[in-house]
Amino acid sequence: MKQLYVGLTGNEAVATAFKQARPHVAPAFPITPQTEMMHKFADFVADGAVATEMILVESEHSAMSAAVGSAATGARTFTATSSAGFALMWEVVYIAASLRLPICMPVVNRALSGNINIHNDHSDSMGGRDAGWIQIFCENTQEAYDTALMCWRIAEHKDVRLPVMVNYDGFIISHTSESLHILPDEDAWKFIGPKDLSNGYSLLDVENPITVGPLDLTDYYFEHKVSQMEAHLRAPKVILEVFKEFGELTGRHYDLFEEYRTEDAEMILVIIGSTAGTAKDVIDEQREKGVKVGLLKPRVFRPFPAVEYAKALGNAKVVGVMDKSVSFGGHGGPLFTEIRSALYGLENAPKIHNWIYGLGGRDTGTDQIVDLIGQLQNSIKGKKTEDVNLLGVRL
Amino acid sequence: MAMNLQTLSKNEDLLAGGHRACAGCTGSNILRQIMLTAGPDTVVGGATGCMEVVTTIFPYTAWKTPFIHSAFENCAATISGVETAYRALKASGELPVPREKMNFIAFGGDGGTYDIGLQSLSGAMERGHNMLYVCYDNEAYMNTGIQRSGATPFGAHTSTSPAGTVKQGKEQHRKDLTKIMVAHNIPYVAQTTPFHWRDLQMKVQKALEVDGPAFLNILMPCTVGWGFDPAIGMELCKQAVEANFWPLFEVVDGEYKLTYKPKEDRPLMEPWLKQQVRFKHLFKPGNEGMLVEIQRWVDSEFNKIMKLCGEA
Ligand SMILES: Cc1ncc(C[n+]2csc(CCOP(=O)(O)OP(=O)(O)O)c2C)c(N)n1
Numbered sequence: 243m244k245q246l247y248v249g250l251t252g253n254e255a256v257a258t259a260f261k262q263a264r265p266h267v268a269p270a271f272p273i274t275p276q277t278e279m280m281h282k283f284a285d286f287v288a289d290g291a292v293a294t295e296m297i298l299v300e301s302e303h304s305a306m307s308a309a310v311g312s313a314a315t316g317a318r319t320f321t322a323t324s325s326a327g328f329a330l331m332w333e334v335v336y337i338a339a340s341l342r343l344p345i346c347m348p349v350v351n352r353a354l355s356g357n358i359n360i361h362n363d364h365s366d367s368m369g370g371r372d373a374g375w376i377q378i379f380c381e382n383t384q385e386a387y388d389t390a391l392m393c394w395r396i397a398e399h400k401d402v403r404l405p406v407m408v409n410y411d412g413f414i415i416s417h418t419s420e421s422l423h424i425l426p427d428e429d430a431w432k433f434i435g436p437k438d439l440s441n442g443y444s445l446l447d448v449e450n451p452i453t454v455g456p457l458d459l460t461d462y463y464f465e466h467k468v469s470q471m472e473a474h475l476r477a478p479k480v481i482l483e484v485f486k487e488f489g490e491l492t493g494r495h496y497d498l499f500e501e502y503r504t505e506d507a508e509m510i511l512v513i514i515g516s517t518a519g520t521a522k523d524v525i526d527e528q529r530e531k532g533v534k535v536g537l538l539k540p541r542v543f544r545p546f547p548a549v550e551y552a553k554a555l556g557n558a559k560v561v562g563v564m565d566k567s568v569s570f571g572g573h574g575g576p577l578f579t580e581i582r583s584a585l586y587g588l589e590n591a592p593k594i595h596n597w598i599y600g601l602g603g604r605d606t607g608t609d610q611i612v613d614l615i616g617q618l619q620n621s622i623k624g625k626k627t628e629d630v631n632l633l634g635v636r637l
Numbered sequence: 638m639a640m641n642l643q644t645l646s647k648n649e650d651l652l653a654g655g656h657r658a659c660a661g662c663t664g665s666n667i668l669r670q671i672m673l674t675a676g677p678d679t680v681v682g683g684a685t686g687c688m689e690v691v692t693t694i695f696p697y698t699a700w701k702t703p704f705i706h707s708a709f710e711n712c713a714a715t716i717s718g719v720e721t722a723y724r725a726l727k728a729s730g731e732l733p734v735p736r737e738k739m740n741f742i743a744f745g746g747d748g749g750t751y752d753i754g755l756q757s758l759s760g761a762m763e764r765g766h767n768m769l770y771v772c773y774d775n776e777a778y779m780n781t782g783i784q785r786s787g788a789t790p791f792g793a794h795t796s797t798s799p800a801g802t803v804k805q806g807k808e809q810h811r812k813d814l815t816k817i818m819v820a821h822n823i824p825y826v827a828q829t830t831p832f833h834w835r836d837l838q839m840k841v842q843k844a845l846e847v848d849g850p851a852f853l854n855i856l857m858p859c860t861v862g863w864g865f866d867p868a869i870g871m872e873l874c875k876q877a878v879e880a881n882f883w884p885l886f887e888v889v890d891g892e893y894k895l896t897y898k899p900k901e902d903r904p905l906m907e908p909w910l911k912q913q914v915r916f917k918h919l920f921k922p923g924n925e926g927m928l929v930e931i932q933r934w935v936d937s938e939f940n941k942i943m944k945l946c947g948e949a
Contacts, residue, residue, distance in 0.1 A: 300760030311718025
């Protein structure tokens, strides 16, 4: 298939993918750095490139609420947000997943207040990791575009029916122009396809009326939560099928996580998002010097493929997990605790250390990652290294 | 076209009996009356509160039309999403059952409407969705144990504005939500009560017929929260209107019109207050001034409405 080679920012690329998905409804409320994504989409609507009904709501709480109402009719629905906007819609974010509504939502990752800060870290999405959404993180504009196409197939799959969050780093990805391959509209539409409205559960089906969101107490609520858990258990298979089909179509192959030069690695870094790209350069340099270091870049954070992580990391001597968010008072960041738990009980499990980095958009340069690799080498040599460390902070 | 009781009673009852509202609840009566007029091609959304809680509990529902509850403060936004999706799916020819016109009704209690849901309501009205929002106003957060709201009248005892030795119930007058809704310049706004069934039915019908958003504020005496004999809820609606506490009027495209002309020698507030436990303390020695203030406020608010209706 012939693809187009274009230069777009992350926000423009995601807006393009969503235009190609022909959503019926899109409630929207502005917040930096998500804004340009919705501007671009509004331009598509204004120019007749897509027939989506936008609902220009008065808050993110209403954006997610309107998305819930819309998706409950069966309409293909998206919204997008960042940081404080995500925090404001919190309550309804859980409801969207509990009602099994296949809403797709870019969260253009930005630090949470306070103090108020518009730059990138992952505290917004990480705070929502227990909300019941599928969460996929992106390293660059290409991944953001591809994920924004694939998310519909995953969310709307009958074995899944869960909302999907497409996470990409504020400014670093959202506002940076990169060259990427995109599909022609018709091919994208062939891949995504129309929303299947035939499942019999539409709020607009007045001939078969349903009640959505009833009171649900001690006798049923737990079972309903279990059905959400089971949907997450079924999701990886569907995600991998969609990734595979997309790979065959475009030549871009994705997995639940990406392994970069890990085959014989003694040290493996685990990094989400754009910093993984920086780390790849460092790893190439270190490899030249004979340092056996690799990278594992999580793509799908929810559901969390623990068994696969254990397999991918189990043969290393040490694992360094970088978290661009903090769980105050916790023993390490959210990614660290997940991975440590995945490795627990393995025979000869690798040592594992955590670095909290980049909060509020603090720049993470190659020198910092070089330094971190040095600390991992010391840990292998038996030098005492803390479980939880800080990177790039003035002390 | 107004329906008479005979035709109305032949319409299908779209709120099934067996729901769990209290004996003497006037809220379920409001919902049934609305649905008799609206008919089956209607999607209903309910805010968290008594009426949502008593009409649904998994695996049961009293709703014979599609119904959605999402949260406390977002019913207007939720229904605005449903209404928009209807338009989108209609345009793309993908409606599950084709309908040229459907009704979209959101309802909430006074807490979910005057207070926590005001922003969501204001946004939905300003955006011009073709929907009716109904506030059933029982003048407090009843579902969580009778706490004061922005709609609770001055002097009323509630769990969070209790009458004690130093304080004597709510210290502020209620806010005028109906006027706030009029200020949204929407095509239809009205007040009514379930006792005035013909008035209510006519207003629901007009609200559903206009092109754009409509708002109804409906007084809902609550036997538990107000403290009265379950048999007299409807009687209290009647008296609230006759005492000018809850005037019946409608505002069509900004034009106010009384739909019930009160008598010249209207009853004072005292008899109405006396039948409700929430006002009991007002009749203790020392609180006479509060009764005077309530009467002054009701008269003054009513005169404003009369002026707006061109009746003064
Ligand atoms: C965000 C949020 N805050 C608080 C509550 C708790 N809550 C549920 S219903 C309710 C009161 C509802 O009062 P009102 O809207 O007047 O309706 P009523 O109970 O009187 O029918 C409250 C406070 C909630 N469910 N959600």
